[in-house]
Amino acid sequence: MRRFDVDQFVTIGRRRFLKGLASSALLFSSGAITSSVWANPAFFAYPFRLGVASGDPAHDSVVLWTRLAPDPFNGGGMPMKGVEVGWEIAGDEKMRNVLQKGKALARPELGHAVHVEVGGLEPAREYFYRFTVGDERSPVGRTKTLPAPGAPVAEIRFAAAGCQRYEDGYFTAYRHMARERLDFVFHYGDYIYEYRHFVPGERDIARTMPVALDKPYTLTDYRNRYAVYKADLDLQAAHASAPFIVTFDDHNVENNFAGDMDENGTPPEIFLLRRAAAFQAYYEHMPLRRSALPRGADILAHRRFALGGLADLHVLDTRQYRSDQACGDSVKPVCKEVFDTSRTMLGEAQERWLADGLAASKATWNVLAQQVIMMRNDRDPRPEAQAFHMDKWDGYVAARGRLLKTLDDTRAANPIVLTGDIHNNWAGELKADFDDMKSKTLGIEFVATSISSGGDGFDIDATYTALLEQNPQAKFFNNQRGYLRHVVTPRRWQADYQVLETVRTPGQPIRTRKSLVVEAGMPRIVDA
Template identity: 45%
Template sequence: MGQRDVNIGRDISLRGGATRRQFLTWSALVGALAFAPELNPATASAQSGTPSSYPFRLGVASGDPLPDSVVLWTRLATDPFAPAGGMTPGVVPVQWQIAADERFTRVTAQGVELATEFDGWSVHVDVRGLEPAREYFYRFLVGPHASAVGRTKTAPAAGRPLARLDFGWASCQKWEDGYFGAYADLAASNLDVVFFLGDYIYEYAVKDEGARAGRPRPESASRETMQLSDYRDRYAMYKADENLAAAHASAPFVSAFDDHEVDNNWASQISQDDDDPVLFLNRRADAFKAWWENTPVRANLKPQGPDMKVYRRLSFGDLVDFSVLDTRQYRSDQANGDKEHAQNAETADPSRTITGPEQEKWILDGFASPSKWNFLAHQTVISDLAQGLDGDRKVGMDPWSGYEASRHRILDGARERGTTNVASIVGDIHRTIVSELRRDYQDQASPVVGVEIATTSIASGKDGADVDTTGAAIANGSPHVKYGNARRGYLRSTLTPGEWRSEVRVLDAVSTPGASVRTATTVTVPDGRPEIQLG
């Protein structure tokens, strides 16, 4: 494919109430600067030293791969720990390039986007016209400065035979709890795609203690995130981590949010502390805006105030569909005061939902896909994780165990449609849990519908242990759980038509940088049989 120049500036007229005259002025600016000497690739080089004006300190990323498209992302900041990332109000032209080789001798497409303060100086480029199942390299240029080079990959053509997909998933990266060493391992894994399943940031005030005591942080880190500037600062603080940046530059990410991107255990319009719903929706709008600004997703996911439709489906050839869910925005309030509790009439109430009716129908429709495997990629466990038996049996109210009717409808729907390879990949619980998917966990005769693997956290929960007190209690109270580990880490998988094989990658410590990563166990699920094979 020959070099292609793309005219950018698609959404400028919608930003901050811009007038048509402003749009035309900015369009002229783009045209004038697209090939100006200071934006010429020949004059820009990767930064061996980083002067104070270097704007790419938050790294680069790509995401949501399609057969002909991928999103390229960056956000300008000269100082991640300063208000507004050290940027001054205005408009910054940002040139982007995507190439078939890492040295950019075969540029496939290029163009210019305008980074503005209205969008936190973030750039989202939806590059179209790419070839399916193809590895590409990309970078951004501002003046004499070049970003790091990112690697990305498009999805295979829909329905085309695919022999193998290498993917990973991660969640829960509380900055102050430890270093993100798992991401260095992920970055070296040459994956086709990575799923991030929630809790990218934590909203709590960051105490100057623990693994990163004394490390630089924004002034706003001393308080809970409540408004747009706070959330933007928090993302900048996290993205300044070199291992996280390396992971984003290594492969396209498919991203979802959970609770901590807004407020712990929020549900629809209800905050953890039952704040005034109007005030909470204002906070949610700011949190969603910051999430979109800092995530490699398309413009059609951009929030409209406190609303943002992020559930979506990505297909990889004829091998697998991934349905990426939103289990926060449309859910009923947690039952039983959101405390560990026995399941009862409230958890079984068919009017309560974790997905909302529209998304639930969309999930069920996805089970009719002809793909070999059908994955739900989402926030928290479908399985019951009971920590006691008989009369002392209690489960969490925030996961699907507090929304039994939703679980019944989804898993019954999969069985009714004859969907044989149902899998659930999740995060949230700061431990690796491998379990059977059943509609009813108090009836061991209830058929196994699929397999669920929850990844542990990247850092949340500090160092952890192979087996901790909670893990032992879950093993005692949940016979459908076949493996557990409470170290930090992530999951790395190879999917083929014949099996789904996963490595549980863990670190013995995240409290010190540079800790080694090991495989705690492997999990294999054969085609057509929801069986868990360990070892």
């Protein structure tokens, strides 16, 4: 497999980036929003500072994304006018064989973000793309369409990643991911963290944000926070290397938010204003289709992708419709509330949508791509005690029971659950009865660690060794940073845990800590 030349697919070098920031004070002043278009745009600083991306691939289409932001950490630095942006998609990375091109309007109402849904593409094919505005040209990005629905597929290679707190470490894992030339990347959420800016000495941090930002509440706040993250060149390289299938988790809005409630007791009608701002900024910065354009505080995040006849990927939303956390949240012994059948993680409509999709699927593998750990995960290492995290599926036992029963009732083929959030690597079995290890295994769960959140970790210690003994359904644990690479064929699913020794310094090597395999028709985890 040809290695990906990452340096050709990042926006600009670090020196040019910093030089451009110095000129940001010369940028445009703001005025009232107008429908007029800015003719003959000229920029005092490079407008593609946040890179390019593609996402939501289908067999015949894909979304191309960029955002014009010459002053990225200060609202973007654009005038309150629309700007015409040219786009091209080609069959070669030198952009000599241009297959389609057109113009899109970068609107001030959407932070001058551009989402181009390009159709008429061939299935399972690499494409390359770029944008132009005025005399400026973006870097070239690589994307790929999915196989045709139902078509035979020999192999799919993709990564699962997320949880990338800026101050906890460098995004080195993305640089390695970019070199893999993957079919796509599943990002499970926590793309940003809403915590306020920290400075050295206040806590142990690996790096500081380029600007001091407080906790975000407004649309401009969230735009600035996304800009800090998207300006990272390693993250830009990953986006430019493959299409992303994204969803969100709590830190995209507020820690442990549940539906219309945050953890601070904010009145729901007030919190929904903040959620609306967060969702708009999320949409503006992600390669999403127009079907995901938020309507106020609501966004359509659950959706389905057919990977030929090989796999159906069901992307879930475990935040927007969930009941409030049980037992007062946090880690504690269970209370009666977790067994309440009226409580939900997905909401009734999404539960039906998932059941219908599983029942209709004819794919070899059925993949639930979601956020929080689903298998039972006792957090107390003492044999005589138990404690569970109420923000995870352990706090929604009845809802988890319904989902597992749906997997069983629909006879969904080879269920695989992809998870993140917990900042550790895990692998385990989803049991019909977690108190009885001889009960039926209804699926396999692979949990990806964080890109940087939690800072440098470790392989395993005495506490987690004890936790593995407390959780016999869990077959593997590791507490280092990195990502999870999946290689899927009709016969087997292989999960490769890619880890870094440190994220405190950039440019570190990566290694495969463990490779685990599930054979089709045999719901158990074995070493590769």
